[in-house]
Structures are given as structure tokens and as C-alpha cells.
Amino acid sequence: MTQEFESSLLESAVSEISRLPGIGRKTALRLALHLLREDVATSVALGEAIINMRKGIRYCSVCHNISQTDICPVCADTRRDPSTICVVENVKDVLIFENTGSYNGRYHVLGGVISPIDGIGPDKLQIDSLIMRVATGGISEVILALGATMEGDTTDYYIYKRLEPYNVRVTQLARGVSVGNEIEYTDEITLGRSLQNRTLFSDSIKD
Amino acid sequence: MTQEFESSLLESAVSEISRLPGIGRKTALRLALHLLREDVATSVALGEAIINMRKGIRYCSVCHNISQTDICPVCADTRRDPSTICVVENVKDVLIFENTGSYNGRYHVLGGVISPIDGIGPDKLQIDSLIMRVATGGISEVILALGATMEGDTTDYYIYKRLEPYNVRVTQLARGVSVGNEIEYTDEITLGRSLQNRTLFSDSIKD
Numbered sequence: 069m070t071q072e073f074e075s076s077l078l079e080s081a082v083s084e085i086s087r088l089p090g091i092g093r094k095t096a097l098r099l100a101l102h103l104l105r106e107d108v109a110t111s112v113a114l115g116e117a118i119i120n121m122r123k124g125i126r127y128c129s130v131c132h133n134i135s136q137t138d139i140c141p142v143c144a145d146t147r148r149d150p151s152t153i154c155v156v157e158n159v160k161d162v163l164i165f166e167n168t169g170s171y172n173g174r175y176h177v178l179g180g181v182i183s184p185i186d187g188i189g190p191d192k193l194q195i196d197s198l199i200m201r202v203a204t205g206g207i208s209e210v211i212l213a214l215g216a217t218m219e220g221d222t223t224d225y226y227i228y229k230r231l232e233p234y235n236v237r238v239t240q241l242a243r244g245v246s247v248g249n250e251i252e253y254t255d256e257i258t259l260g261r262s263l264q265n266r267t268l269f270s271d272s273i274k275d
Numbered sequence: 276m277t278q279e280f281e282s283s284l285l286e287s288a289v290s291e292i293s294r295l296p297g298i299g300r301k302t303a304l305r306l307a308l309h310l311l312r313e314d315v316a317t318s319v320a321l322g323e324a325i326i327n328m329r330k331g332i333r334y335c336s337v338c339h340n341i342s343q344t345d346i347c348p349v350c351a352d353t354r355r356d357p358s359t360i361c362v363v364e365n366v367k368d369v370l371i372f373e374n375t376g377s378y379n380g381r382y383h384v385l386g387g388v389i390s391p392i393d394g395i396g397p398d399k400l401q402i403d404s405l406i407m408r409v410a411t412g413g414i415s416e417v418i419l420a421l422g423a424t425m426e427g428d429t430t431d432y433y434i435y436k437r438l439e440p441y442n443v444r445v446t447q448l449a450r451g452v453s454v455g456n457e458i459e460y461t462d463e464i465t466l467g468r469s470l471q472n473r474t475l476f477s478d479s480i481k482d
Contacts, residue, residue, distance in 0.1 A: 111329030122318030
């Protein structure tokens with residue numbers, strides 16, 4: 069359906085919607101026709117929410133998480149441990165860790181991972197600002213919480229080397245069998261790592 | 276991810292986006308974060324296109340197709356045959372027939388098909404207004420172009436019976452083997468219909 073629609077308003081809505089990732093023209097048309105069947109208020113609410121979000125949200129000048137203020141609520145929260153930084157790939161990961169409810173430190177959003185194939189070098193990520201935060205002092209631990217992929221591992225190692233001059237504990241998320249997973253469905257590398265880093269059973273029953 | 280986000284602007288955008296059919300909260304979040312990475316102009320264009328479309332588009336008072344004017348461009352086009360009405364289920368079908376480039380008559384958008392299971396009776400569809408168009412005169416043919424489903428067939432039959440009192444030719448789209456399809460992948464009912472309604476081969480080579 070490459071032809072333009074009779075209605076220029078529909079055409080323009082469909083072409084804007086289809087610029088979203090993973091949404092083609094057919095889906096965009098389906099969504100537009102859905103909106104046309106709904107109340108005017110629905111479309112106004114959707115359109116305004118998108119515009120207000122983009123205009124109102126910027127990035128925290130400390131951790132680069134999204135924020136409506138210069139310093140994000142996490143960085144501004146004095147009840148949170150300022151000496152621990154959890155390094156994550158993107159904004160979504162911050163939301164995921166926050167939803168676990170088991171982290172009380174600060175974050176640092178890299179904006180990606182090192183990936184030479186995609187042309188992403190360390191200079192395109194917020195790594196310098198992380199080193200600066202550590203260099204400024206007051207940081208006792210940096211938790212590397214990137215994906216367990218080759219790119220994640222590369223980035224972990226790069227950051228680890230960059231942090232060597234500073235007196236800071238660099239840790240990584242535990243790698244092992246996912247909770248709820250059967251052994252037979254766990255890959256061999258993960259099993260190897262989980263065997264190597266086995267923990268005291270008595271520790272697991274303390275919680 | 277049922278917890279609300281730190282940012283109320285993000286929360287509100289995600290919840291509005293996830294009201295769209297087929298888009299859950301995870302996809303909505305992915306789309307919102309994509310927009311946050313793009314220029315402000317992208318979000319403004321998207322938001323405004325949606326609002327302007329919904330506010331600017333209404334339904335043609337004759338055929339119920341979407342239109343930016345009281346009478347849609349198809350109904351207003353005097354070069355199109357006013358004596359033929361193609362009855363379609365929805366607005367999307369009008370676009371599809373227009374894109375074939377092989378129809379030069381007018382349309383009538385029912386807004387659905389009769390489906391007792393979904394609680395859709397003839398009174399919920401634009402059937403009365405179709406009968407009225409025919410009753411007003413000047414219509415020589417009504418083409419039933421609904422889907423070849425049980426609901427489509429039911430609706431076809433209902434419209435056919437309602438049109439009996441009027442001197443109008445009621446036709447239906449040909450049912451048969453899809454162009455490009457192998458016989459072995461065509462279902463038996465379609466094959467039966469296509470055998471029954473076989474056409475003169477000499478007619479097919481005239482085009």
C-alpha cells in the first residue's frame with residue numbers, strides 16, 4: 069500500500085506513526101483507523117502525552133538517566149547510598165533494577181555498550197563521565213550490570229581497566245542459573261560459571 | 276513492569292501509547308524511549324499529526340468513508356460513476372479498492388459486518404443509509420464486496436433481501452482461485468465455487 073491516501077491528514081499521521089521502530093505502514097494505518105473510531109479526547113491525550121514527554125524530559129547531568137529535572141530523583145535522593153554506582157546500558161535497565169526493589173545505590177547510564185561492528189567506541193558512551201564521578205571521590209563500589217554478551221563483557225573489561233588507578237571495588241552481576249530454570253535448559257557456559265562461582269547453601273537460606 | 280516510572284511524563288506517555296490495540300506496556304516503553312532519543316521535532320510531528328488527523332477527519336455524510344469535508348472526494352468526484360455502489364466493511368477496504376485502480380464507482384462503508392456473536396446486528400451498521408441511497412434512485416448496481424466469511428455472507432444476504440423491492444442489480448465479488456495460487460493450496464469450497472462459476476477462457480485473454 070504505497071499509494072497516498074485521499075486524506076492528507078490520514079497520510080501524514082500514518083507516515084509519522086510508521087517512523088516508529090517496528091511499525092510499518094500497514095500497522096500505522098490500523099492504529100490511525102483505530103484512533104479515528106475512538107473519541108477525539110483519546111487522540112488528543114496520546115498526542116499531547118508524546119509531545120509533553122519529549123519536551124519535558126531531559127537527561128540527569130550526573131547519571132544520564134531520564135529526568136524532568138537537572139538532577140534525577142535517584143541522584144537527588146539523600147536516603148540512597150551515594151558511594152555505590154550501578155553501571156547500566158540504558159534507561160530501561162534503570163527502570164528494571166528499580167522495579168526489583170533490591171538496589172539502594174545510584175546509577176550510571178552508559179547509553180550503550182562498546183560494539184566495534186556497530187561503530188560504537190568508548191568515546192560514544194558515557195564512560196568518561198563515569199571515570200570522572202569515581203575520580204571526584206566518595207565512590208567505594210562500581211557494579212557492572214551490563215548484559216552477559218560479548219559486547220557487555222568487552223565494555224565491562226574496558227571500564228575495569230579505566231578504573232584500575234582508583235581505589236574502588238569493581239563488581240559484576242552474578243552469572244548463573246536463572247531462578248526457576250531447569251538445569252537441562254541452561255547453557256553449558258552458564259553452568260560452568262555457576263559451578264565455578266558456587267555459593268554456600270547456608271547463605272541462600274539466610275534471606 | 277507494572278510499577279510506575281519515576282517520571283510522570285514518561286508514565287503518562289507510556290500509558291497512552293499502550294492503549295493502542297496490540298501495543299502492550301513493554302512495547303510502549305520501547306517506543307517512548309526511542310522518541311526520547313530522537314529530536315524534539317520528531318515527537319512534536321507525531322503528536323500533532325495524530326491530533327490534527329483526529330480533529331480534522333470526519334465521515335462522509337453519503338458513503339461514511341473518512342473525509343476532511345462533508346462529502347468525501349470520491350462521492351464529490353463527478354467523473355466517477357454515480358450509479359454503482361461498492362459496499363465494503365470498513366474504511367481500510369476503500370483504500371484497498373482505490374489502490375487496485377480498477378474501480379470507478381462510489382462506495383458505501385458499512386462500518387462492520389453482521390455478527391450476532393459480537394452483538395453486531397444490522398441496526399449497528401450503515402445499512403439503512405445504503406437502502407436509502409438506493410431508494411432515492413439513480414443506482415443501477417450494488418456490488419457486495421465484503422469478506423468471504425460467514426459474517427460477510429450473512430451480511431450480503433441481508434442486504435440482498437433488503438434491496439429486493441428496488442430495481443437494482445446486486446452483484447458479489449467473484450470467488451475463486453487467487454491469482455498466483457497453486458490448485459493444491461486452494462481449499463475445496465473455493466475450488467467448488469470456482470468450478471461452478473467458471474468463465475470463458477476467451478474472455479480472460481481479451482484484456
